[in-house]
Amino acid sequence: MANRVHAPGMPQRHGIIIISCYNSVFPEGNYGFSANPLWAKTFLPHPDIERQYMKRNVDLNEITDGRFYTVNDMVRADCQDCVGCSKCCHEMVDTIILDPLDIFRLTKTLNTNFDALLASGKTELNVVDGIVLPNLKLQEDTKRCAFLNDAGRCTVHSARPGFCRMFPLGRYYADRSFSYILQTKECPKARTKIKVARWLDTGLLPQNQKFVGEWHYFLEDLATALTDTDNETAHRVQLYLLHAFYRTEYRVPDEAGFYKEFDTRLAKAKTLLPSAP
Ligand code: SF4
Numbered sequence: 105m106a107n108r109v110h111a112p113g114m115p116q117r118h119g120i121i122i123i124s125c126y127n128s129v130f131p132e133g134n135y136g137f138s139a140n141p142l143w144a145k146t147f148l149p150h151p152d153i154e155r156q157y158m159k160r161n162v163d164l165n166e167i168t169d170g171r172f173y174t175v176n177d178m179v180r181a182d183c184q185d186c187v188g189c190s191k192c193c194h195e196m197v198d199t200i201i202l203d204p205l206d207i208f209r210l211t212k213t214l215n216t217n218f219d220a221l222l223a224s225g226k227t228e229l230n231v232v233d234g235i236v237l238p239n240l241k242l243q244e245d246t247k248r249c250a251f252l253n254d255a256g257r258c259t260v261h262s263a264r265p266g267f268c269r270m271f272p273l274g275r276y277y278a279d280r281s282f283s284y285i286l287q288t289k290e291c292p293k294a295r296t297k298i299k300v301a302r303w304l305d306t307g308l309l310p311q312n313q314k315f316v317g318e319w320h321y322f323l324e325d326l327a328t329a330l331t332d333t334d335n336e337t338a339h340r341v342q343l344y345l346l347h348a349f350y351r352t353e354y355r356v357p358d359e360a361g362f363y364k365e366f367d368t369r370l371a372k373a374k375t376l377l378p379s380a381p
């Protein structure tokens with residue numbers, strides 16, 4: 105079983121990990137799912153399909169303090185509200201990957217939808233471990249996140265993505281579970297200790313942690329299954345995934361509703377999509 109690290113603002117996927125490139129655009133045609141191929145042609149990243157998988161080993165001790173944290177642990181992560189610093193909102197390339205909860209929060213706060221968010225140029229689609237997923241898009245002129253204002257503050261702070269919430273923490277996935285790691289070289293501020301649960305600044309934490317784990321391992325299983333499928337099936341699966349979990353609006357009033365709706369969509373997706381051997 106490969107272990108994985110997801111940590112924003114730094115090269116991702118350290119430890120014993122899989123790195124993949126899966127550039128694809130879905131040609132027009134009938135995909136068998138209720139997704140719009142013209143939409144895919146507009147937003148997906150590359151005209152050809154190409155799947156590459158690589159493994160590499162990186163010592164976690166080089167980038168962390170060597171510890172694994174639970175939500176109940178104290179960790180030296182508190183940078184006192186980032187006063188005077190916005191380093192991790194610059195040059196983050198495509199590392200801030202957006203999960204369905206991130207899109208729910210952002211679209212609700214900005215009163216928009218997934219397609220409009222993509223069209224705005226503030227997010228984009230890229231390939232992550234064999235799956236096409238959205239991420240915050242680095243602005244070409246300023247080389248920073250579009251949500252950072254001139255004062256160096258986040259304009260979507262209450263709806264900032266999960267990766268932004270946890271930084272300088274990252275997640276370490278192993279054995280169908282995950283824990284937190286502290287990146288020691290990424291945040292320049294003098295930091296004090298804080299409980300991981302408090303630092304995550306996320307309501308409904310038990311539901312949130314369940315969602316994080318389930319989403320990650322669902323994608324990991326799917327990526328594994330896709331390595332044995334033909335390209336046409338892979339196209340259709342990618343379209344379905346984006347449509348079912350991102351493009352289709354979560355018409356619920358709050359995050360409790362989101363988690364419930366996500367569970368329903370996940371259960372359905374597992375019955376429709378290829379599963380890992
Ligand atoms: S690098 Fe650290 S202090 Fe600076 S914005 Fe990021 S988390 Fe805050």
Ligand code: SF4
Binds near residue numbers: 200253259264
């Ligand atoms: S969403 Fe906010 S916290 Fe995250 S990178 Fe953009 S400006 Fe920074």
